[in-house]
Amino acid sequence: MISQAKTTDVNQDPVLVNDWHVVARSRDLPEGKILKVRVLGEDLIVWRHQDQVMAWKDLCIHRGSRLSLGWIEDGQVVCPYHGWHYNNSGACTLMPAQPNMTPPAKARAFVHRAKEQYDWIWVSLGEPKHDIPPFFQWDDPDFRKFQAGPYYYRANGFRTIENFVDPSHFPFVHAGINGVAADADSIDRYEVHRDEHGLRTDEIWVYQPYGDHRAIPVDAGYVYHCFRPLTAYFNKHTIVKDGTGGNDDRFCMMTTVQPVEEDMSVVWLGVAINYGPELTEGDITERQDQVFEQDREIVESQRPEKIPLDLREELHMRCDKLAVEYRKWLKELGVTFGTA
Numbered sequence: 001m002i003s004q005a006k007t008t009d010v011n012q013d014p015v016l017v018n019d020w021h022v023v024a025r026s027r028d029l030p031e032g033k034i035l036k037v038r039v040l041g042e043d044l045i046v047w048r049h050q051d052q053v054m055a056w057k058d059l060c061i062h063r064g065s066r067l068s069l070g071w072i073e074d075g076q077v078v079c080p081y082h083g084w085h086y087n088n089s090g091a092c093t094l095m096p097a098q099p100n101m102t103p104p105a106k107a108r109a110f111v112h113r114a115k116e117q118y119d120w121i122w123v124s125l126g127e128p129k130h131d132i133p134p135f136f137q138w139d140d141p142d143f144r145k146f147q148a149g150p151y152y153y154r155a156n157g158f159r160t161i162e163n164f165v166d167p168s169h170f171p172f173v174h175a176g177i178n179g180v181a182a183d184a185d186s187i188d189r190y191e192v193h194r195d196e197h198g199l200r201t202d203e204i205w206v207y208q209p210y211g212d213h214r215a216i217p218v219d220a221g222y223v224y225h226c227f228r229p230l231t232a233y234f235n236k237h238t239i240v241k242d243g244t245g246g247n248d249d250r251f252c253m254m255t256t257v258q259p260v261e262e263d264m265s266v267v268w269l270g271v272a273i274n275y276g277p278e279l280t281e282g283d284i285t286e287r288q289d290q291v292f293e294q295d296r297e298i299v300e301s302q303r304p305e306k307i308p309l310d311l312r313e314e315l316h317m318r319c320d321k322l323a324v325e326y327r328k329w330l331k332e333l334g335v336t337f338g339t340a
């Protein structure tokens with residue numbers, strides 16, 4: 001029996017098609033390399049030429065072979081089957097079996113939009129209706145920037161984002177690190193605001209016995225944002241319990257989830273921090289690897305896999321206010337890929 005690849009009609013979800021999705025870190029895409037990635041059920045290649053990044057369908061128009069099996073030669077993608085060359089605009093420049101013929105205009109790669117920002121490669125399968133979301137501290141020299149992940153979840157992207165913006169799971173999923181199971185924080189009433197960047201909460205305070213790499217107890221105030229359906233952020237205001245910290249210690253994290261399939265995600269993390277000059281990327285990665293592994297197991301276990309947008313499904317409490325507003329917002333936006 002011929003096996004059929006699972007496909008999803010992403011055209012039914014213009015919200016995600018017309019949005020930006022991270023598919024790689026800049027550091028993983030040196031010149032001369034072709035990366036094979038998948039987003040919204042579509043296989044793509046990404047590659048770079050000088051300061052430009054490209055994202056194309058992983059398909060050669062000649063006979064449908066995968067360009068990801070090809071290679072880069074003189075700044076052009078070479079198809080592995082008959083050696084057609086494609087330049088960075090997607091045009092075929094050479095058909096080796098007919099070297100003197102000018103390739104027809106139709107001999108082109110299927111080109112999508114691609115951009116490089118915050119040391120990530122972002123792609124859009126459609127016509128983006130929004131800019132890439134803000135990373136507020138990116139240009140602030142007081143903040144050092146790091147990356148962690150990627151983390152691979154056999155889970156839905158919206159469930160993954162909802163987990164990222166949920167402070168009431170800390171004492172249980174991250175017991176001993178971000179909370180204390182036997183003395184779980186009561187979450188004070190907070191509001192969720194809408195602004196030009198999406199959703200934003202008031203500051204939500206929790207106690208963390210191992211609040212960061214300094215391995216010391218802290219009070220942590222989180223302001224969460226949901227910029228886009230699959231991109232969120234928090235700014236964590238950290239106050240060291242013994243008073244040894246700074247006046248305004250901030251640990252900020254942006255996460256963006258690559259929707260591979262409705263139930264498969266890649267989690268990308270960017271960190272900005274204005275304290276702890278001794279902190280290395282290894283310290284950040286070690287902690288986030290642990291925390292996101294703990295989250296992965298829980299999020300992968302959630303049923304149904306697709307996030308239910310009908311608020312009569314599941315049971316929402318006041319402390320879940322952000323999740324409630326997030327689901328309402330997804331529904332208003334009309335997101336369908338991965339929602340129920």
Ligand code: FES
Pocket residue numbers: 060061062063064065079080081082083084
């Ligand atoms: S299939 Fe790509 S060159 Fe023939």
Ligand SMILES: [Fe+2]
Pocket residue numbers: 163164169173174291295
């Ligand atoms: Fe978590």
